[in-house]
Amino acid sequence: MTCARRLFSLSRAVVGHCTLDSMRWSQTFIPTLKETPADAEIVSHQLLLRAALVRKLTGGLYTFLPLGLRALRKVERIVREEMDRAGALEVFMPALQPPEIWQQSGRYVTAREVLYKVRDRADKEWLLGPTHEEVITSLVAGEINSYRQLPKNFYQVQTKFRDEIRPRFGLMRAKEFIMKDAYSFDVTDQAAQVSYQKMYDAYTRIFQRCGLRTLPVEADTGVIGGKFSHEFMVPAETGENEVVYCETGPYAANLEKAVSQGPLTPCPLADTGHEPERFATPGVLTIEALSQAPYHVPASAQIKTLVYMVKPFGSEDSHPVAILLRGDDQLNEAKLAGPLGSNVFRPATPEEIFLVLGAHPGSLGAVASRLPTQAAALPVFADEALRGAAGMTTGANEDGYHVRHVNLTRDVRVTHWADLRTVRVGERCVVSGQPLKIRRAIEVGHVFKLGTKYSEALNARYLDETGVSRPCVMGCYGIGVTRTLQAIVEQSNDKDGVRWPVAVAPYTVLITPLNVAPESPGMQLAERIYADLATRGVEVLLDDRDERPGVKFKDADLIGIPLRVSIGEKSLARGEVELKPRGGAMTAAKAEDAVARVLEWLHEAEASRAT
RNA sequence: CGGGCCGUAGCUCAGCCUGGCUAGAGCACUUGGUUUGGGACCAAGACGUCGCAGGUUCAAAUCCUGUCGGCCCGACCA
Missing domain, CATH: 3.40.50.800 (Anticodon-binding domain)
Structure with a gap:
């Protein structure tokens, strides 16, 4: 003994x-399923149902059964223990929020797509919170006045609501889900960096304790805004994200954010000495068609011209911009927000394009001498891969014609150079020089360094040692708790069922x-x-x-x-x-x-x- | 929001094309019996507004129109 x-x-x-x-099995409720429900696509979703963890109420809304709830509580407890250990303070904020604070932060517009809105008897509008930056910042604005009260990090575990266009994969993408969200407030950028690192380390421990193999990757900041961020990814073929990584070095990034040393085959740089020359290309509307007989212009020697409509922050009107990429490159829309200075933009319609350029998609080009007068002031954003390129071919901005012998520096009035292309497999890593790989993954956590966007908008300020009023420097940190639970199942199973890691087993x-x-x-x-x-x-x-x-x-x-x-x-x-x-x-x-x-x-x- | 597919028992599905008798199977459920180391067997039983509404027809699960819901692909998206 x-x-x-x-x-x-x-x-x-x-x-x-x-x-x-x-518990005794006969006394609890474990309705296992022998057959696989028809509407469950991925293995974790099937097992969630078959192993009696959850039941669907309707698309994107699930009831947790006793077994599923026990596992969920285990994940939550690990999250709380590690957040507490990292010095964060648990609070609980309202799920129902007033739209006013969202108007103050500007996200009433930028996040409108995901906001659930409800009305009370007086027909006043309320929001079901998809996240809580506005609420916590309002709290801090009212309570924190001095640098002596900082730093602070508040967190909660709470149900979030998001108007997903298409809920799918069970708990992976739901209308309602449980998230742990934390918000740090610091006096300076350097201090905020410390808070960020604490959370990064806490997340590493949380996922490790959950028995998950995760990969932290550099990430785009999306609608939340902010300076930089990392996502914690669970590698899985069924994931909805793509991760670019280097096997021999530390580099890993979300495809939306990933960079490389550029295309494996560089653009032609030698100036042929020729002036731009228009030539007839009847019926040729694609990069592919122009690369075929009788033209034989490789995609890498073509310039792709896209037109987007941009709505600047705080403005009601949109204006067009041209975007130039190499013919064989894909635009990475996530990279566009920074250079544009706005995250409200969309591809222009053929009608809008014709109005500004006088030609239709398939024949567009930004060669200065071929732009109509109304496009003289058109902003032109060009991808870095095109810098210095010469001997390129592009649309003539006249239906049925293209132009060759285009020298970017000489012939195109580029207003902004930026990295806009999507990285491709095999390109060289910027850190190690080795070939990059890409694989799918599930995002389970996200840490952001926010800066002062919300503290300035909602007036969360403190007085420093010298009596000067400054905005708090913020960070925010999310973990999709319900999604993490499903990711564990997705990663820990075999043909017979779930294989729970001990720490989260029901x-x-x-x-x-x-x-x-x-x-x-x-x-x-x-x-x-x-x-x-x-x-x-x-x-x-x-x-x-x-x-x-x-x-x-x-x-x-x-x-x-x-x-x-x-x-x-x-x-x-x-x-x-x-x-x-x-x-x-x-x-x-x-x-x-x-x-x-x-x-x-x-x-x-x-x-x-x-x- | 675009494209495709599907709504029949709690679950998985057949029947629909080519209209016609009491709408079926397997699993699950109830009762009895036989079984008992990897999702048993026999017998009996209960379970259906065939998504909903309208139309065509002597007759509709089946054909037509509309509508609601679901799933998949795309677009979108912390």
Whole structure:
């Protein structure tokens, strides 16, 4: 028993906080599904339903069943422990928010696509919060006055609402989901950097404790705005993001943000000495067509001309801009917001394009001498890959014609140079020079360094040592808790079901007596082990159902409890029970040692996870 | 919002093209029996406004129109 006594002090991560947090299968609610529901596409979504973790109410809205809720609570607890450890303070903000603060920050417009709006009896509008920068900043604006009160980092775990155009993949992209969001307030940029790093480190620990392999990548800041950010990605073929990474170096970035040393084949730079020359290209409307016979202009020697309509911040009117890329490059819209100075923009319609350029898509070009007078002041944004290019071919800005011998420096009035292209596989890493790879991933966390955008808009200011009023420097940090749960399932499963990491498993031990008659030796032993483990704080589930062994084993594998203790007549005749880690090999244990062996296994599982 | 597909029992689906008898199967559920170490078997039973509305017809799950909902692809998107 000394062994058991020593093992009694297992950490809370494994044994749970409630000494009798255990359950009989027949008393709880675990409606497993033998068949795969038709509308679940990816394996984690299927298992979420089959393993009785959640049920769908309607598209993008799910009910958590007892098993799913237990796993969710485990993830939440890990998140809270690590946030607390990092010095963040838990608060709880309203989900229902007044639109006024969103108008103040400007996001009433820029985030309008995802905002759920509701009206009260007086027909006043309210918002269901998709995030809480405005609320927390309002709080700080009212409460924090001095540098002596800083830094502060507030967090909460709360339901968020987002008007997703197309909810899909179960909890991955839902209309309503649980997020942990944290907001840091600092006196200076350098101090904010410290807060940012604390959160980055906390996130690394959180996902590690959840049993997830994550990859932190440089990320675009999107609608939230801000200076720079990292996303925590779970590599998975079913992910909705694409991550560019280098196998030999530290570089990793979201495709929206990724840079490289440029196209593998450089643009022609040698000036042919020719002036731009118009030539007839009847019916040629694509880069591809111009690269074919009889023209044979490689895509890499063409200039692609796009027209976008931009709405500057605070303005109601849109204006057109031209965007130039190499023919074989793709525009990366996420990179466009910075150079444009606005994130409200869209591709121009053919009618709008004709109005400004006098030609239709397929024949567009920005060669200065071929621009109509109304386009004289048209802003021209050119991708860096085109810098210095010569001998290029592009549209003549006249339907049915192209121009060759174009020298960018000489012939095009570029107003802004910027990195606008999408990186492609195999291009050279800017850090290591090695070929870049691309793979899909699920975004589970995002840390942003925000700067003073919200503190200035909502007046969250403090007085510094010299009595000068300054805006707080902010950071914000999100973890999709429900999405993280599904990502764990997506990463931890096999053909038989879920394989929960111990730290987030709904229960850590499953006892499976094959004969459940109350007076049978097997059931009596099962009851003893169950009670013994429960009083030691192990979260244990007893499968007391009168079902055939096959049913019990299939269900056990499906719900994926990390350790199974099977008690059947055959081994019991030898005075033994069977220990089977989910996905591992079965081992025999003397019945009287069963509890000690289980505690030992849990202890080892915890030790092997700690780093 | 564009394109495609689908709504029949709790779940997975057949029947529809080519209208016609009491609308079917498997799984799940209830009862009884036989079974009992990897999703058993036998028997009996319960479960349906065939998404909804309108139309055509002697007759509609089936054909037509509209509508609502779902799924997939795209667009969009912390």
